[in-house]
Amino acid sequence: MPLLQPLPMPEKTTGVLSFDFDGTLVCPDSDPQLDPRFFELIKQFREAGWVWGVNTGRSQMQMLSGFMEGQFPFLPDFLIARERELYTPGALNRWRPVVDWNKRSEKDHKKVYRNARKFLKLVQQHVENETRAKWITEEGDPAGIVATSEQEMAEIVEFIDAKVSDYKNLGYLRNTIYLRFSHKDYHKGTSLAEIARLCGVEAKQVFAIGDGHNDIDMLRREYADMIACPANADEEVKQHVREQGGYVCSERASLGVIEAFHHFFD
Ligand SMILES: [Mg+2]
Known part of the structure; x- marks a missing residue:
């Protein structure tokens, strides 16, 4: 695997972006699995002080291949693995655990x-x-x-x-x-809240998007004021996002993510 680095961290964090991985950022039936325009937009967010991360049910080890599947040109600023393990990027493609949590x-x-x-x-x-x-x-x-x-x-x-x-x-x-x-107290939502707390960011400056049942926990307004799901999300997830006043995309996977960016941030 090539050595990947995160973008340099902003001096002051404006907000936090949280992405489910499978079915949201990457979709195995799409070519490419993750639209490269996503990373261009992430660079723009970074210039405005936003940090971003992958919030997944995959283990930290399983994400190593994930970064290749998605052809990431740089690493995210945080990784939430198995919905509850928090990591930040370390040297040489290693991930540093957030020890206390x-x-x-x-x-x-x-x-x-x-x-x-x-x-x-x-x-x-x-x-x-x-x-x-x-x-x-x-x-x-x-x-x-x-x-x-x-x-x-x-x-x-x-x-x-x-x-x-x-x-x-x-x-x-x-x-x-x-x-x-x-x-019960450890899921994508509480893990995301801990990342936001560490960044000194309130829920109103948090964006989250996911397509599966285990994403429902983070797609709540108490954790993220801006919530969305791609068009390929489970029906139950779409229903939940609507009830929370979030945005249900008409595009699938990473094209949906880009659509959600335009919806919330244009
Ligand atoms: Mg998913």
Whole structure:
């Protein structure tokens, strides 16, 4: 992978731009997957003091290939991975964790997984014995599911929803056929709020755009006053964005992002 650098940080931050990655910035059926005009606009935002970042369900490692898929000419100013891990760009394509937040999140997650151990075991047995979905255990992320279809995921979610509220602080984040259990207080919205807080920026100067179920958490006016979704967003996401008084784009993925920029910033 080529060495990428972020743009030099502005002296004073005007606002924060938060982008979901898959289906919002990049779309595998488009060529190129990410329209290069997006980066030209980001340069203009930077001149006006805006910082920008990717807010994704992908892990930090999975984003390394993501930057190539999107042919990024420079790195974002922040990365939110697995919806809750905060990073800033370091030297040599490494990402520096935002230590306080990430440590607190790790501790809270360990506790929530421990308290819900029996329930998670029950869900695992259900997934493994009654469905064709896969139960996934990764370091720091012990309870994830990959379904074979969105319909199957909807059925699994129904099973989970019947009992999940009995477990304090246990939540889950879902996107198409993927689901991971997590602490209720950690999601794209609270992660974005922490980035804004670190930048000294209020929600009225925050823009967020996403297309999937796990984006709903950041597409809330308490976290971002300017919210949008591309035309390819899930119906549920479009409905939510309308209810929040946000903007539903008529273009797909990165063309939608560019359209949303014009809507909010022209
Ligand atoms: Mg997405």
